[in-house]
């Protein structure tokens with residue numbers, strides 16, 4: 001379904017090459033930093049950035065392109081974390097090996113829960129995703145094999161701490177790079193344009209031939225798989241999984257915030273939004289109390305919703321649009337690119 | 341009636357639909373072949389939009405059958421019907437607002453079999469020229485006027501070369517120039533591609549001008565059908581819809 005057919009790009013060819021080179025340079029820099037730096041705190045923080053980037057990109061597929069705002073991404077994350085913790089507890093399997101299974105568990109849940117929830121639109125969908133988080137949290141308290149409020153402990157890796165930190169850094173980096181590449185591919189694919197059509201007007205999309213139900217399910221299951229996978233690895237990183245912390249609403253809200261601030265519905269949005277939000281959150285954490293912190297965050301969100309609905313990427317695109325020469329482009333320039 | 345059911349493009353057979361206690365359609369039957377322009381009139385709430393929604397799969401009928409080229413399509417989703425050659429426009433134009441005019445036309449093409457990019461681009465530009473929106477190809481749809489959005493929605497409905505196009509109130513609130521444009525495009529499409537149109541409208545004089553056949557729904561039932569001239573003179577139509585005087 002992916003990339004069968006590329007629509008004419010909304011960007012100029014030269015800018016794309018420039019943008020891709022910059023992205024590759026940043027990626028190479030991050031690899032180098034992870035391999036060389038001995039600043040464990042920075043490595044740890046960047047690991048968290050990458051982890052959030054995976055979940056935010058996952059959110060972006062259905063939320064950013066498709067317009068279905070999931071306020072319960074932590075459900076998939078938590079299911080993934082629990083799946084790998086349970087597989088470790090009862091079968092002794094390492095989360096590194098079972099991460100795809102953790103993803104599959106979340107995807108299966110996503111497929112099933114999607115049957116009723118993806119029929120809901122707008123705020124109804126958003127609200128139900130929050131309710132589902134609480135429901136799954138309660139389920140994890142009560143299931144016979146999740147050890148209730150006690151939670152599940154995992155064994156730390158038997159290796160030196162610097163190596164362990166670097167290992168997580170690189171695993172999360174690889175997952176984040178994969179997720180970002182995937183979303184980039186989605187953005188330019190039939191599938192991505194089907195999602196955009198759904199976001200713009202779902203009934204009209206269906207009537208012109210977009211199989212809206214199948215597209216929404218696919219997007220949701222894909223998002224669940226990505227999030228569950230990273231949740232599975234997270235279990236090994238945090239070493240202790242219990243219902244309250246694992247299903248924290250904050251995580252879901254952060255993800256939406258990161259995508260919206262960066263620019264939902266663009267592959268660059270999460271890349272900008274995730275580090276920015278984590279940075280601001282960190283700065284606020286060391287300067288003000290957590291209550292004030294939340295108020296400031298809420299104000300930022302409201303301001304963005306009011307004044308920059310497209311997030312930072314939207315702002316950049318607007319600036320570019322205004323800088324475009326007043327002479328209109330000839331039709332040829334916006335024809336489909338012939339290269340890949 | 342309008343055409344023999346066996347060689348009909350669309351045949352609607354005893355379609356009934358109720359919403360709770362409201363009987364929207366109470367056994368509607370008619371049929372027509374290709375290259376036909378069929379006008380559908382009737383008072384507000386007589387079931388016109390509901391009928392279109394049932395033909396293109398938005399609602400399932402409570403009973404009755406819909407056949408396209410002889411094959412029943414009851415239970416098909418709108419997207420499947422779109423692929424099968426049935427497209428439509430809405431009572432208020434519904435274009436993809438933040439996309440460009442050209443992108444609006446690409447989306448149906450993407451979901452209509454594999455088409456080379458260059459062929460899709462050519463097809464889109466051909467349609468834009470046809471409806472007179474070529475100069476707006478790179479504008480976002482939200483920058484278009486209401487009438488232009490109707491033209492765009494119309495182009496979007498035609499871009500995949502459907503066999504049947506359902507149009508809900510295409511002339512409502514549209515400047516005479518754009519109305520003339522729409523009518524010209526409808527006629528040309530019928531002539532060139534043998535497409536049929538089922539057009540709901542309250543603008544009876546316009547319909548009379550272009551329709552080959554006409555149907556009048558009153559309270560979910562076909563009150564009259566036949567040539568436009570006959571329908572507008574029909575006693576029940578005058579009584580139930582047009583009014584005297």
Ligand SMILES: Nc1ncnc2c1ncn2[C@@H]1O[C@H](COP(=O)(O)OP(=O)(O)OP(=O)(O)O)[C@@H](O)[C@H]1O
Pocket residue numbers: 359362363364382383384385386387388389390391431
């Ligand atoms: N989704 C729905 N739920 C409940 N009732 C509906 C629904 N759709 C239509 N109806 C009812 O069915 C009847 C027919 O409505 P419909 O929209 O088909 O009329 P119409 O002929 O298109 O009217 P108008 O000329 O005003 O557009 C009305 O009584 C309407 O209230």
Ligand SMILES: [Mg+2]
Pocket residue numbers: 388389390431508
């Ligand atoms: Mg109507």
